[in-house]
Amino acid sequence: MLNVGKIEEGFVLDHIKAGKSMDIYEHLGLDKMDCTVAIIKNARSKVMGKKDILKVECDINTLDLDVLAFIDHNITINVIKNGEIVEKRVLALPKEVRNVIKCHNPRCITSIEQGLPHIFFLADEENEVYRCKYCEEKYTER
Amino acid sequence: MRHLMSPLDFTTEELDKLFDLANDIEKSPEKYAHKCDGKILATCFYEPSTRTRLSFESAMTRLGGRVIGFSDANSSSAAKGESVSDTIRVISCYADICAMRHPKEGAPMVAASKSLIPVINAGDGGHQHPTQTLTDLLTIRSLHGKLNGFTIGLCGDLKFGRTVHSLINALVRYDNIKFVFVSPTELRVPDYVTDMLREKGIPYEEVIKLEDVIGDLDILYMTRVQKERFFNEEDYIRLKDFYILTPEKLSLASENMLILHPLPRVNEISVELDDDPRAAYFKQARYGVYVRMALILTLLGLS
Numbered sequence: 001m002l003n004v005g006k007i008e009e010g011f012v013l014d015h016i017k018a019g020k021s022m023d024i025y026e027h028l029g030l031d032k033m034d035c036t037v038a039i040i041k042n043a044r045s046k047v048m049g050k051k052d053i054l055k056v057e058c059d060i061n062t063l064d065l066d067v068l069a070f071i072d073h074n075i076t077i078n079v080i081k082n083g084e085i086v087e088k089r090v091l092a093l094p095k096e097v098r099n100v101i102k103c104h105n106p107r108c109i110t111s112i113e114q115g116l117p118h119i120f121f122l123a124d125e126e127n128e129v130y131r132c133k134y135c136e137e138k139y140t141e142r
Numbered sequence: 143m144r145h146l147m148s149p150l151d152f153t154t155e156e157l158d159k160l161f162d163l164a165n166d167i168e169k170s171p172e173k174y175a176h177k178c179d180g181k182i183l184a185t186c187f188y189e190p191s192t193r194t195r196l197s198f199e200s201a202m203t204r205l206g207g208r209v210i211g212f213s214d215a216n217s218s219s220a221a222k223g224e225s226v227s228d229t230i231r232v233i234s235c236y237a238d239i240c241a242m243r244h245p246k247e248g249a250p251m252v253a254a255s256k257s258l259i260p261v262i263n264a265g266d267g268g269h270q271h272p273t274q275t276l277t278d279l280l281t282i283r284s285l286h287g288k289l290n291g292f293t294i295g296l297c298g299d300l301k302f303g304r305t306v307h308s309l310i311n312a313l314v315r316y317d318n319i320k321f322v323f324v325s326p327t328e329l330r331v332p333d334y335v336t337d338m339l340r341e342k343g344i345p346y347e348e349v350i351k352l353e354d355v356i357g358d359l360d361i362l363y364m365t366r367v368q369k370e371r372f373f374n375e376e377d378y379i380r381l382k383d384f385y386i387l388t389p390e391k392l393s394l395a396s397e398n399m400l401i402l403h404p405l406p407r408v409n410e411i412s413v414e415l416d417d418d419p420r421a422a423y424f425k426q427a428r429y430g431v432y433v434r435m436a437l438i439l440t441l442l443g444l445s
């Protein structure tokens with residue numbers, strides 16, 4: 001694996017779907033933090049062919065991991081302390097996501113009402129289906 | 143505080159209680175004539191639906207309460223750009239309970255989240271119309287005598303018909319019900335409905351022509367087939383008569399079959415059938431008032 005500076009304290013997000021690292025960077029709000037972040041795109045992977053990796057030097061507890069799980073729950077998290085992996089975390093699909101995605105249904109109240117939180121609930125875990133809390137429309141990526 | 147957003151908000155036990163109350167209101171209306179003295183229902187209708195609004199107004203009036211409200215968005219503060227959240231906060235100061243109709247899906251839920259009074263969803267776009275479904279269930283329970291062990295035929299536009307989807311979702315909670323879907327291929331019931339029925343092991347059948355199955359039905363639920371739903375004029379002309387209930391077709395049906403329709407009807411049930419004892423659609427409209435009366439009492443904690 002490519003070595004972009006070893007981190008002492010922080011975490012590594014591995015097995016990110018190739019090309020998705022910038023989305024995750026934004027959704028986790030890493031652009032607003034002043035810690036060191038290394039983004040590795042299109043790294044070679046035996047399992048995935050290509051993958052992205054994010055290395056972040058900050059306390060993992062400051063981040064909303066539900067968002068991460070929603071975007072891609074196959075991402076693995078390695079927590080690093082003193083330069084060593086001390087913990088591996090697996091992600092579970094969150095029951096609810098707030099203000100991460102927006103409803104695409106033009107008939108949905110969220111399309112006109114100001115200041116509403118955009119809330120989706122996990123309707124079908126097996127098929128990873130999320131539905132808008134208001135209109136129950138299935139979320140489809142665009 | 144309790145609201146009504148979807149027919150599934152109530153358990154089947156709670157629905158039984160609600161329907162018992164509705165049947166008692168039907169039997170002895172005088173007992174309930176002053177139950178809502180001094181109470182106010184706000185009917186907030188952001189799109190016109192005269193029938194639903196009048197049904198709510200009749201229900202509250204028969205309980206001794208009063209009604210305020212608006213009947214389309216142009217005559218309301220929504221025309222000035224007021225949000226649903228703000229409107230309901232203000233309405234909460236004016237009324238004790240609110241029935242809201244809105245073209246945007248989920249609007250009544252937004253209202254309920256900000257409201258100080260119970261909110262009833264009186265129809266939100268193509269999403270839910272729970273008081274119609276409660277009306278249908280009460281009608282079946284009252285006239286068929288029970289909410290289980292029957293074959294129900296749903297006829298007409300089964301693709302876009304919100305009423306039909308909502309009724310199916312409510313009925314699958316009861317035992318031994320068989321569904322027969324009668325529609326043109328273009329307007330067949332969506333896959334997610336048949337998938338759900340298969341998953342739950344509930345029997346169903348899909349057919350094109352009503353006369354092929356009408357003899358097997360205990361209940362026939364008719365809906366309107368709109369011309370604009372068809373891809374072309376030819377198909378419409380070829381198929382439209384399949385979904386019109388005539389005396390000839392009804393002659394193939396059982397003596398006890400109930401004919402339901404959410405109304406308004408256009409031409410899908412011949413007027414000659416209106417006096418047939420099986421025609422239950424006008425009784426259904428009456429049950430719509432009873433069930434709304436029972437609902438208002440229940441949500442206000444006056445039952």
Ligand SMILES: [Zn+2]
Binds near residue numbers: 104110136137
């Ligand atoms: Zn929505």
